[in-house]
Amino acid sequence: MTPIRIRLEQYFGFSAHDTNWRTEILAGLTTFITMAYIIFVNPAILSETGMPLAAVTAATCLCAAFGSILMGAAANYPLALAPGMGLNAYFTYTVVKGMGVPWQTALGAVFLSGVIFLALTFSGIRQRLVAAIPHxxxxxxxxxxxxxxxFIGFRNAGIIVPSVATTVTLGNLRAPQTALAIFGLLLIAVLQVLRIRASMLIGVLATTFLGVLCHQVHWQPEPYHLSAIKATAFHLDIPGALRIGGFEIIFVFLFVDLFDNIGTLVAVTQRAGLIAPDHTIPRLNRIFFADATATILGSLTGTSTVTSYIESSAGVAAGGRTGVTAIVTGLLFFCALFVAPLVGPIPTFATAPALILVGGLMLTGLGTIEWDDPQIGIPAFLTVATIPLTWSIADGLSFGLTSYALLQVITGRAQRKDWMLYLLATLFLLRFIYIAKH
Structure with missing residues (x-):
């Protein structure tokens, strides 16, 4: 074993996390495959603002690569970053198309939100916000x-479909792509029972290959040149973002990114067993530094807010425990800068089984909740229920945290040391009131 390899293993803590290079590399590849859709989905959404598709594709790959590598190298966590779903929709449909804001100005707002995040990180405020969430x-x-x-996985698989009468209902299980997704689900489940760590990756690739044989993978590559990024890079309008409507736009970018990121961070680190015994998350300032820096880079190159991806849980489920997982994911995003069209054949019905089973694995922690204690059980239930039903991690966290704080105050159990908790709850209530008026 070479000295460099020994030092890297010591830096990333391979022994402490009982992992190795093979496991971490497979985990990074698994994470990349489950979130590779963002390479195509994010440009498709942002291009509706008039931003050139090729430029946004390059920007998406670049900031995902930079953010994930920075997260792995500086913070040593298996968290991958990319432009956030939901935030890109808000950027396009609410800010640009709804409010008539030019995309250059919207990028300026994203830049300012990233700078504010960086300031909040260095001041320690973001860390206090995380600490305020009851363990x-x-x-x-x-x-x-x-x-x-x-739920996303079931929807992508076609197992659950919309219904006018019942909101959702069972889909057509005989549909080709749904049947393929069920095959992938069964294959991954069998491999997990057999304790094969690469089960997620094998399942996704096998389902994709079978989909190709069944003519269910439709792929039309759209190559681009890296020089295309010049059409969006450094075109942001910061002064414009500070004018009419700027505060509201920046606040929404701040709020959603902050609490989506916190929710993802808590979920992934707990699933990986990386939360300290005192319920704190080590190196939290480095995590937030990577997130904020990637958002700033994203705005400079031409994409919406960058955030931690819950698909990182797929890599964790595959055994990823260190920053090497995130670095591998980032390197693959960097490679996608040159070969993005080749990632196209990985369809959503192939990644859906991985999302379904990763979601199931994340339910194991619910057994540790004191459900018999209403002060904990009720907020916990509201959190668990509203995250999927509102289609928003931030909204679900808002419901849970606000109900917990209200129960503390109304029953006379509030303590002065928890002032940040009550401040957050107040902000959440004001946000709900604001949403109701709009």
């Missing part, structure tokens, strides 16, 4: 996100 709700957040991503 009893950590498992509830993880369970709620588990149901959320499992």
């Amino acid at each position: 009893q709700l950590h498992a509830a957040v993880g369970g709620g996100i588990g149901l959320f991503i499992a």
Whole structure:
């Protein structure tokens, strides 16, 4: 074993986390495959603002690569970053198309939100916000996100479909892509029973290959040149973002990214067993530094807010425990800068089984919640239920945290040392009132 390899293993803590290079590399590849859809989905959404598709594709790959590698190298966590789903929709449909804001100005707002995040990180405020969340709700957040991503997986597989009468209902299980997803689900389940760590990766690739044989993978590559990024890079309008409507836009970018990130962070670190015995998350300032820096880079190159991805749980389920997992994912995103069209054949029905089973694995922590104690059980239930039903990690966390704080105050159990908790709850209530008026 070479000295460099020994030093790297010591830096990333392979012995402490009982892992090895093979496991970490497979975990990084698994994470990349489950979130590779963002390479195509994010440009498709942002291009509706008038931003050039090729430029946004390059920006998406670049900031995902930079953010994931920075997260792995600096913070040593198996968390991958990319432009956030939901935030890109808000950027396009609410800010640009709804409010008539030019995309250059919207990028300026993203840049300012990243700078504010960086300032909050260095001041320690973001870390205090995480610490304000009662540790009893950590498992509830993880369970709620588990149901959320499992629901996404069921939807992508066609197992659950919309219904006018009942909201959702069982889909056509004989549909080719749904049948393929069920095959993948069964294959991954069998491999997990056999304790094969690469079960997620094998399942996704096998389902994709079978889909190709069954003519269910439709792929039309759209190659691009890296020089295309010039069409969006450094085109942001910061002064414009500070003018009319700027505060509201920046606040929404801040709020959703902050609490989506916190929810994802708590869920993934708990699933990986990386939360300290005192319920704190080590190196939290480095995690937030990577997130904020990636968002700033994203705005400079031409994409919406960058955040931690819950699909990182797939890599954790595959055994990833260190920053090497995130670095591998980032390197694959960097490679996608040059070969993005080749990632296209991985369809959603192939990644859906991985999302479903990863979601199921994330429910294990719910057994640690004191359900018999209403002060904990009720907020935990609201958190678990509202994350998937509102289709928002931030909204679910808001319901859980606000109900916990209200029960504390109304029953006379509030303590002065928990002032940040009550401040957060007040902000959440004001946000709910604001949403109701709009």
